[in-house]
Amino acid sequence: MGTSIILAVHDPLPGLVRALGATLPALHGPVIPALVCLAAAALLLLLEGREGAGAMEIASLLVLLPLAGVVATAPHVEAAWPALAVALVVAVLARHREDLLHSECGIKLLWVMGGALALSWGGLELLAISTGTRVLAEQWAVLRLDLESSIGWSTALSLSLLVGVVMLGGAPFHFWPADLFQGARPWLAPLAVAGIQVCGAGWLLSRVDGIEQFPAGQRIVYSLLGTAAWVALVAGGVTLMVQRRPERRVGTLASLNGALMLASLAAPHRDAIGAGTRDIPLALWAGHLALALAGAATLSRFAAVSAGAPSAGPVLFRRHPWSGILGLYAVFSLAAVPGTPGARLWLGVARDLVSAGRVGLLLALAVAWLASFGAAIRQLHEAFGVVTPAAPPGRPVAWQPRAAMWLTGAVLVWMALSGIAGASR
């Protein structure tokens, strides 16, 4: 604290930010973000309850608990969890069968995740057959003996990674997060998307655990993940440039954050490879993703669809600009605008890519970052619109979504400040 005060005296503005950050407890784990995300979902569910939904609807909050649990325990995702998370989300979506958008989202998720899970499980079985064991460390040891042709194990290895890539939502599978944000209820979409993406990241991490012992396999894995990350970043960035619906923009930003994790997995630090350890901030990524998605998704329900000519801003920004600004902060963090916790994550991955010498992937990351930065600023411009002398609409925005945006925005600011303080330490 004393050091921070000295810094604040010598270097006023950055020092003040660091001093402020030093007074706050560090926020690196995903537990608090998951709880806040849950609270935001509860607030939005309350709003739905006020509009005539029954007690069963309110009880839907219970189904979000496991999804929040997946986010909260981010570094420890078990192999069976992805299937359970997908099944849970599909079941919740299917429950509102009278809602066509919900049903459509449920069917799409079932198709894509079901197929991917089947292929990946097939890959796992193939690996088990070719090595004679289901224990991952033993599988690498057996494969290292080079007893059979590489076609069998390389095929099995690639297939086993498939569901992780699909669940992370990287292009060409970037449509499912966007569909969920557009089609699913506001209280469900953020945690559903974050939960599935965290499961995907966890799946991939668990599949590449200890692969350093098997260099041939490691090369293939990094090559596959690198290709997937490159495609996901470039295609996601290009998609973001042409998207007009704010909900879909948030979905594509979620997809780009998934691609970021793919890039992180594809960029082992040179020192880390040697030591056999990896330093992937999955917990930080998961907490930030859930939190930013909750804030951005709530905001997106109040933002206007891009039109050709600029128009007056939506009700939220004309009546409650500060709530809107906090919602925008979540969008900015997803887009990694400098000064947000998201930017710190993107910068960390970019540094890993430089250390690994993966310039192609780094350039793709730059393209995606510029596209998402531009989309965030565009969102800001559209949100505030042009000035009009007409009085804002009389009916205010309900307090529940505003409270949700304040909650998520405040914790994101906390995360940013504690990150800056941590970095300076």
Added chain:
Amino acid sequence: MIDSRAHSALSPSVAVGPVTGAPASARTARPGARVAGAVLCTAGLALLCLRSLLGAALGLEAVAMAFWVWARAAEDAEAQAPRWAWLRRPAAALWLAVAIHAVWPWLSHGPGPFRDGMLAPLRWLEAAAVVWAGLELLAGLPLARPYSDLPGPLLVMRPWLPVMLPAAGFIVLWRQSPHWLGLSPLRHTATVLLLVTAVLGALRAFARRQWTASLRWLTISDSALAGVLVAARVVPERSSLLLWLGACGGHALLLMGELRGASPRRGPFITRLWRAASWTTLAALSWPMMIALTSGKRGVAWAAFFAIGALPVCLNAWVTVGRMVAAPERRKMVRAGAALKLTRLAPLAVLAAGPVALLIAWWGGFEPPWRDSAAALVPAGLGGMAALAVRQTRARPVWQALRGLGRGMPAFAGAAFQAVIGIERRLVALGDGLVRAVASPLHDLHSGDAQEYLLFVVGLGVLALVLPLLQ
């Protein structure tokens, strides 16, 4: 694709969409927007003057934000907001440069062979991003070149607001020069683009009949010529800044005075003083610039470079000297005030800027051969002398005949400018069309049907099988 029928889980109070009820004419720029924009713009320009790349990016973002704040509150906001949206591009370019620095803090800027191995593209990208930002603000890229012909978004400052942008462009190029001067191909490309900009700016200034419009284009041409000086590195940094301040600042002050009752032209003495000051600084700026362009060249190459450099200098001198006409003072007594004092003192400062800058340059080692110097001073001298001759010898028949011949020249210059802009626009549209043509089939590949999702998984599964085999 999901059905676009929106389901509103929230209340009708969250309904969104265009709700502009009032006619555009009823809108006025609110004082809040005016002040907020001014604060952002001032802070932005101050940040641009810092050596830090992060400061420059923040500064440019603040300037872009200021234009947006003014545009959204303008009477014709629907036209102004999209018109100035391009300002985000240079800001984004500088952010990219900042990001590259943050990712790779050991990036070296020294000249010579790269020691960065496979990361060398990052160095190129960073330099290109800085040059892009500076050039686009200087109207040096074909994307937003004619912005100076369009009125700015803030009513009270409309005519001179676009003057701020070339100034910002020069400051970016000058202040961030260590990031791009080390890469010779990029430096040469920037020089060519700056020369083209200077020529186009001079043509446009010559073509416009309105003195204020000409002044706006003169500031662009001056800034581009000063940018060439920065790229050439023939004089120290401080000299190039002072030369730019004299040339571009002089024209900006003239514009400011012109909008406040044409004060720099009220009376023959002050008009002559401003004319002499502008001409002198232009000559001082063109001297090292022309030497840098022609040094080490012989024969046709020398002549070509000399002609390219001389054209904008000559035209600028002609416009500066020839178009500044003394305005009759209709007031019986001129009210003394700060503005009047500034109008009288400013030309002295402008007049001194050029020689002082050249003195600093000489102190720093700028000692060109006298023949080169004489040749370098010819365009500025010729342009100004010709303008003076036409002005002061109107009665003679030979000058009358020449004036008759030259009457069509502004129209010709305007047509040449429009032709170049037209070609550039067509080329940009062609590139845009090509991108769309490539992207359109990719977009159509996916119709959004649920079944296609499964096909995607199968496709990726096949890819996962094939990729390892290709390793």
